[in-house]
Amino acid sequence: MTLGSVIAMAAGLQAGAATADQAGSTVSVYMSSANLDSTLARGPELAFGGSVASVGERIDVDASVAGQKLTAGFGVAMTESSAYLLRNQLPASVREDVIRALFSPTEGIGLSFLRIPIGASDYVVGDLATPDDQPPGGADPELRDFSIERDLRDTVPAVREALAANPAMTVMANPWTPPAWMKTDDSLVTTTGPFGHLKPEYYDAFARYLVKFVQAYRDQGIDIDYLGVQNEPMTPLALVVGIPESFLDPIQEGILVRDHLSPALAAAGLSTGVLAYDDGFVRSEVYVPAVMSIARAQTAGIAYHCYLTDPASIDIQRRAYPEMTQLVTECSSKLSNVEPQQMMIRSLRAGANGIQLWNAVLDQHNGPKMGNGCRGIIGDFAGQDCIAPVTVNTDTHDYTFTSDYWALAHFSKFIHSGATQIASTSPSACPTTPVSGSRCGLEAVAFENPDHGRVLVVTAHDGAGHTFTLAESGRRATYTLPAGATATLVWQPVS
Structure with missing residues (x-):
């Protein structure tokens, strides 16, 4: 199926659902099967009324109990690898198709949250570099x-194209490492664990370096809304080698933000918000309080990565720091121990304001990349490389959508910017630990869009189909979700 037919079908079905549901008597359903034989396929309308019998498990939705707003939405990262593939391995017309499929709210799935690495990440093409490298x-x-x-x-033109497809994009940027000359080990690839870090005498220079990046992108027509100071600051403790990284302890991050970065942003007249942390969920419970004890007033939000950890940490931090935006800024299939739709449901239920997966585009070998930093470690995905929503084949110069694309579609296509999470029961509550894996029963999250339309996303990964009853305000609808499938249910409230 071509991009045009996929997107036209999805857009037409959604528009039809809005019309049919005005009376609030039916629920529209869009389902993707585990094997992707069906993707965002519209099923028969579900009757939604007081006479429908309650069958199987039950999901109660209550719009009178409101949670967080979705301020950033759903998205991906425009790494150098992704930008290179888009710009150099696809004909221009095909590249435009992919950009629309990812970012257009009308012709695609409307991704609205974009991440840009500052300097080298592990997904690069050629030698590692930062915007200010020096000889040893x-x-x-x-x-x-x-x-x-x-x-x-490549990166700037690709980001511009994404913004042209969705001008309402929220954009963040963060570094994997400072320039080598600012570090104790004089290396972009730290091999000494916590002994490879930013020198305190260069805190001011590093702050100005980050500000110059924001200014340089602004000069290219790209506004950076959020700025991180260090990707995965605790990863070097695990002695992961072979990729750009740098250690930054929480006290030093607080000092860097309060005394150097915040004043530098203010002096430049920039309103870019600073994100703290940017690492795995559970470790945040130790790291974040130390940062906030120093730089809470200078911090706009907390960033998390999903790997091998429990998104319930978002709720812990949200309660402790209710003024902070909560953003999941990286998650990859395979390295994560759950499927992306499970991670998104659990993160949203915990209070996330936006969620990103990792690379937007990878090639048929899940690269270009360096090192082995994005590969499954344990459980079902051990040894498997991370994937991206779009795979570009560098032999045929064409593309395919992966399971990550359709996982994102179930959320981003239907839950709009400014939507509010509303109360919903979730029949299964599984721990997200390194040993629990992705096997879990029926999980769900509900939102109310700005136009008051309701959206429920459900998934199940315990190897069984699940029949359940959706209930709201005395009305009920029943649906059977096939094993391993994900479905989005859309309906209108009673007028």
Whole structure:
């Protein structure tokens, strides 16, 4: 099926559902099967009324109990690898199809949250670099050599195209490592664990370096809404080698934000919000309070990664710091121990305001990349490389959608910016631990869109089909979800 037919079908079905549901007597259903034989396929309308019998498990929805607003939405990262594949391995017309499929709210799935690495990540093409590299032993504290010239080749044009498809995009940027000359080990790839870190004497230079990146992108027509200071600051403790990284303890992150980055942003007249942490869920419970004890007033939000940890940590931090935006800024199929739709449901139920998966696009070998940092470690996905929503085949110069694309579609296509989570029961509550894996029964989350339309996303991964009853305000509808499938249910409230 071509992109045009897929998107036209999805858009037409959604528009039809809005019309049919005005009386609030039916529920529209869009389902993707576990094997992707069906993707966002519209099933028969469900009768929704007081005479429908309650069958199987039950999901009660109550719009009078409101949770968080979805301020950033759902998205991906425009890594150098993703931008290179889009710009160099696809004909222009095909690239435009992919951009629309990812980001257009009308012709695609409307992704609205985009991440940009500052300098090298592990998904690069060619040698590692940052915007201000120096020869070994050199330094540039005045940042005279700062340049985003490398980004101008592919990343900046690809981001511009994404923004053209969805101008309402929320954009964040963060570094995997400072320039080597700012670090104790003078290396982008830290191999010494916590002994490879930003030198305190360069905190001010690093803050100005981050500000210059925001300014340089602004000059290219790209506004950065959120800025992180260090991707996965605790990862070097695990002695993961072979990828760009740098250690940053929470006290030093607080000092960096309060005394250097926040003043530098203010001096430049920038309103970019600063994100704390940017690492796995559970570790946040130790790291974040230390940062907030120093720089709470200078911090706009908390960023998390999903790997091998429990998103219930979002709720813990939300209760402790209710003014903070809660964002899941990275999650990859295979390295995560759950499916992305499970992670999104659980993170949203915990209070997330936005969720991203990792690379937007990868090739047929799940690259280009360096090192083995994005590969399953344990359980069902052990040894499997991370995937992206879109796979570009560099031999045929064409593309395919993966399970990650359709997982995102079930949320982003139907839950709109400004939507509010509303109370819903979730029949299964499974722990998200490194040993629990993805096997779990029926899980669900509900939202009310700004137009008051209701959306429920459900999934199940315990190897069985699940018949359940959706109930709201005395009305009921029943549906049977096939084993391993994900479904989005859409309906209108009683007028």
